[in-house]
Amino acid sequence: MTPVGDDAQDSTPGGPLAAPGLLDVLTALRDLFAANESVRLEVARHLGISVNEIIALTHLQTHGPMTQRELADGLGLSPSAVTVMLDRLEPRGLMSRRRHPTDRRRTIVEVHTPADDPMGLYAVLARPFLAMDEGDRVEAARLLALVTEQVRLSAEHVGALPPVAPPRRRL
Incomplete structure (x- = not known):
C-alpha cells in the first residue's frame, strides 16, 4: 500500500484521486467509521456514560496505563476535566487509578480488560x-x-x- 503523500492531494483528472475503485474504498472507509461511531454511541448508552468517556476508555485501552496528565494530553482535555471524568468512571468499575510506582504525586489510570467485562x-x-x-x-x-x-x-x-x-x- 502506498503511503499518503503530497501527490494524494492531486485531484486533477487522471490524478491519484481518480484511481479506479478509490471512491468505493473511501466510501467503505467512511461507512466503517460511521458504524464505529454507532457502536460507540450504543455502548455509551448501554453503560450510561458519555461518548467522551467511551473515547477516554478507548484511548486507555489502545495506549495502555498512563498518568492522568498523559491521558488529558492525549484527549486534548484539561487535567481537571479528566479528573471529573475518572471520578464518574471509576465507581462503575470501568477503570481504576493507582499510585505511580516512583512518584507519589502522580496517579496511573488503567482501563479494565476484557476479562473484567461483565456485560x-x-x-x-x-x-x-x-x-x-x-x-x-x-x-x-x-x-x-x-x-x-x-x-x-x-x-x-x-x-x-x-x-x-x-x-x-x-x-
Missing part, C-alpha cells in the same frame, strides 16, 4: 468475526492493519497542515 461487550464486537473462517479473519486483520496505518499517516498529514482557525480552548 460481554467484547463478545458482541467479536460476533461478526466469529462468522468468518480462520483464513478470512487472518486476511481481515491484515487488511485492517494496513488501513489503520494509512489512516494514522493521514492523521499525521492533517496534523502537519497549518491551522484554518485558532486552536480551541482546552476544556
Whole structure:
C-alpha cells in the first residue's frame, strides 16, 4: 500500500484521486467509521456514560496505563476535566487509578480488560468475526492493519497542515 503523500492531494483528472475503485474504498472507509461511531454511541448508552468517556476508555485501552496528565494530553482535555471524568468512571468499575510506582504525586489510570467485562461487550464486537473462517479473519486483520496505518499517516498529514482557525480552548 502506498503511503499518503503530497501527490494524494492531486485531484486533477487522471490524478491519484481518480484511481479506479478509490471512491468505493473511501466510501467503505467512511461507512466503517460511521458504524464505529454507532457502536460507540450504543455502548455509551448501554453503560450510561458519555461518548467522551467511551473515547477516554478507548484511548486507555489502545495506549495502555498512563498518568492522568498523559491521558488529558492525549484527549486534548484539561487535567481537571479528566479528573471529573475518572471520578464518574471509576465507581462503575470501568477503570481504576493507582499510585505511580516512583512518584507519589502522580496517579496511573488503567482501563479494565476484557476479562473484567461483565456485560460481554467484547463478545458482541467479536460476533461478526466469529462468522468468518480462520483464513478470512487472518486476511481481515491484515487488511485492517494496513488501513489503520494509512489512516494514522493521514492523521499525521492533517496534523502537519497549518491551522484554518485558532486552536480551541482546552476544556
